[in-house]
Structure formats: C-alpha cells, structure tokens
Amino acid sequence: MDDAEIREQLKELEAELARLRASAADIRREIGERWDAPTDAAEIAMVITNAEQQESLIETLEARRERLLQKLGSS
Template sequence: MDESEIRRQLEEVDTELARLRADVAAMRREIGERWDAPTDAAELATVLTNAEQQESVIETLEARRQHLQQQLGSA
C-alpha cells in the first residue's frame, strides 16, 4: 500500500471516528437527560446497549488508525 492510499484510509477512519463519537455523545446525553424522567426501562437499556456497541466500534477504529499511522511512519 502506498503512502497516498494509507493517508486516504486514515482520513476515512478519522471521519468515521468523528461521526461515531458525536453519535455516542448524543446517546449519552439522551440517557443523562432521562435519568429522572419516567421512561421505558427496555428503551433505556437499548439506548445504553447501542452506545456501548458504538464505543466498541470506536475502539476498533482507533486501533486501525494507530496501525495506519505506524505504516505512515515506516513508509
């Protein structure tokens, strides 16, 4: 993989990370805003599970980003 391809992939990962982080922040705000409101427990559990799944994807993308940066360092 040449340097331009690595940089393109790195840009895609950064874009996806920014989107996912914004999504997770919105989900966490939604959970926080409802902490004292009468809510459906199942719905709240679903939102929390979704946030945790997104955070897992973020961790995977961060590892991918680190790998790409290492490739750039050796290129």
C-alpha cells in the first residue's frame, strides 16, 4: 500500500468517525431528553446498546487510523 492509498483510507476513516461520533452524540442526547426519550425500559436499553455499539465501532476505527498513521510515518 503506497502513501496515496493510506491517505485516502485515512480520509475515509475520518469521515466515518465524524459521522459515527455525531450519531452516537445524538443517541446519547436522545437518552437525556426525557420529553423525546424512549419511555419503556426495553426501548431505553436498546437505545443505550445502540450508542455503546457505535462507540465501540469508533474505538475500532480510531485504532485502525493509528495503524495507518504509523504506516504512513514509517514509509
């Protein structure tokens, strides 16, 4: 993989991270807004699980970004 490919992957990762962070923040905000939040325990649990899954994906993508930055730095 050459530097141009790595930079392109980094660009795509950054865009995906921004989208996921915004989505996770929206979900967390929804949980905190009682007037618009889910009303039963099962729905609240589902929403929290969705936020946690997105946050886990963010961590995975951040780790990938770090590996790509290391590759770019060592080339």
